Amino acid sequence: MWAYWLSVPEHWREIPARYRLEGGQCEDCGFKMIPKRDVCPRCGSKNVKTVKLPRRGRVLEYTKVWNPPRGYEYYTPYVIALVELEDGTRLTAQLTDVDPDEVEEGMEVEMVLRKVRVSGESGLIAYAYKFRPLLK
Numbered sequence: 001m002w003a004y005w006l007s008v009p010e011h012w013r014e015i016p017a018r019y020r021l022e023g024g025q026c027e028d029c030g031f032k033m034i035p036k037r038d039v040c041p042r043c044g045s046k047n048v049k050t051v052k053l054p055r056r057g058r059v060l061e062y063t064k065v066w067n068p069p070r071g072y073e074y075y076t077p078y079v080i081a082l083v084e085l086e087d088g089t090r091l092t093a094q095l096t097d098v099d100p101d102e103v104e105e106g107m108e109v110e111m112v113l114r115k116v117r118v119s120g121e122s123g124l125i126a127y128a129y130k131f132r133p134l135l136k
């Protein structure tokens with residue numbers, strides 16, 4: 001269901017999306033997606049341009065993760081949420097700076113960059129977007 005955990009090649013391929021919250025927008029039907037794809041999943045057009053997405057959104061759905069893949073144990077439990085950005089683009093991301101018990105649907109969130117993983121032998125530290133509750 002959640003296509004969040006990426007292999008290393010996928011990680012590098014998706015750096016623009018993960019670091020700058022860039023996505024794609026179909027120039028034919030207007031559909032926005034993150035990460036950007038070569039072909040629009042809605043209409044099949046190949047006229048997909050890169051667009052910067054808004055950093056704020058709200059939680060549509062969420063799930064608590066108690067059994068993460070290897071390398072993510074430190075974060076247990078954590079919350080993966082389906083977030084709808086201000087322009088309607090939807091993506092899944094980890095929530096941060098929040099007690100998992102305080103997450104609720106409709107909660108306003110904003111994007112931040114956070115360390116996500118240190119892989120054992122290479123010591124690779126990856127940064128990616130996560131979302132935290134909007135500071136008021």
Ligand SMILES: [Zn+2]
Binds near residue numbers: 026030041045
């Ligand atoms: Zn399209």
